[in-house]
Amino acid sequence: xxxxxxxxxxxxxxxxxxxxxxxxxxxxxxxxxxxxxxxxxxxxxxxxxxxxxxxxxxxxxxxxxxxxxxxxxxxxxxxxxxxxxxxxxxxxxxxxxxxxxxxxxxxxxxxxxxxxxxxxxxxxxxxxxxxxxxxxxxxxxxxxxxxxxxxxxxxxxxxxxxxxxxxxxxxxxxxxxxxxxxxxxxxxxxxxxxxx
Numbered sequence: 668x669x670x671x672x673x674x675x676x677x678x679x680x681x682x683x684x685x686x687x688x689x690x691x692x693x694x695x696x697x698x699x700x701x702x703x704x705x706x707x708x709x710x711x712x713x714x715x716x717x718x719x720x721x722x723x724x725x726x727x728x729x730x731x732x733x734x735x736x737x738x739x740x741x742x743x744x745x746x747x748x749x750x751x752x753x754x755x756x757x758x759x760x761x762x763x764x765x766x767x768x769x770x771x772x773x774x775x776x777x778x779x780x781x782x783x784x785x786x787x788x789x790x791x792x793x794x795x796x797x798x799x800x801x802x803x804x805x806x807x808x809x810x811x812x813x814x815x816x817x818x819x820x821x822x823x824x825x826x827x828x829x830x831x832x833x834x835x836x837x838x839x840x841x842x843x844x845x846x847x848x849x850x851x852x853x854x855x856x857x858x859x860x861x862x863x
Contacts, residue, residue, distance in 0.1 A: 704744070704863060705831070707734035711856015713752050713771075717849040724756035724767060730854060742780050746790065748773040758802060765802035769850070771839070772796075773815060786821040786831070796841050796850055811850055813841030821860060831860040 710731040715721075732750030739745050754767045775792015794815050800807045819835030834857040841851040 704735065704737040705860040706863070707736070707748075707833070707858055707860040709734060709748070709750070709833075709835070709856055709858035711835075711854055711858075713854045714852045715850055716852035719848070722759060723765060724754040728752050728754045730771075730856070736777075736860075739776070742778055744777050744779060744788075744790075746773075746775055746777055746792070758804070761803070763803045765800060767798065767800045769796055769798040773837075773839075775815070775817075777817070779821075781823065784823050786823055787818075788820065789816075789818040791816045794839050794841055796843065798843070798850070809844060811841050811843035813839055813851060815839040815851075819857075829862045831862055833857055833860055 708731075710729070712727050713730040714727050715724075730750050730752040732748060734746060734748040736744045736746045748771070750771050750773075752769045752771070756765050756767070757763065758765050772795045773792060775790050777788045777790025779786050779788035792815060794813045795810065796813070797810045798808075815837055817835060817837040819833055821831040821833045823831055835855070837854040839851040839854065842848065843850050
């Protein structure tokens with residue numbers, strides 16, 4: 668086989684692959700398929716449910732972090748969140764300063780369905796909380812696991828516009844330590860998602 672015949676066969680094979688790829692893609696005038704996922708920057712407030720927590724730390728606390736989503740099936744996404752919450756308070760008797768740092772890691776599955784320029788979603792999943800409390804009495808470093816439920820929505824400003832503002836409400840069920848301290852509670856907030 669000559670060099671020219673080999674080159675022609677490669678050219679035909681390349682054109683066949685391009686034609687096959689074009690045939691599986693959207694036709695002219697059709698909408699582009701949904702994006703594959705998002706990278707999300709979030710900020711909000713978290714209210715620890717345990718009443719003893721509010722006697723040392725003020726109710727509520729800022730929480731923020733980074734999240735990712737990935738499409739599994741049409742309208743079904745996997746999500747992963749890593750956040751941080753830092754609180755300062757005063758011990759009940761001595762009034763010494765105490766610091767509480769919690770790192771919630773959440774993952775789960777959610778259902779999202781676009782309705783015009785709003786994309787509502789709802790889901791559920793698992794939580795892993797690592798936390799540390801430091802004060803003159805001592806330092807406690809521990810972790811806990813639990814479940815959560817969430818719901819929210821994205822705002823979409825166009826099929827191809829990649830930035831999606833969002834709002835979200837989440838409820839976690841997390842018990843920690845032998846005394847079963849209730850670290851769960853309501854989280855609400857929002858942020859910006861970058862779709863890809």
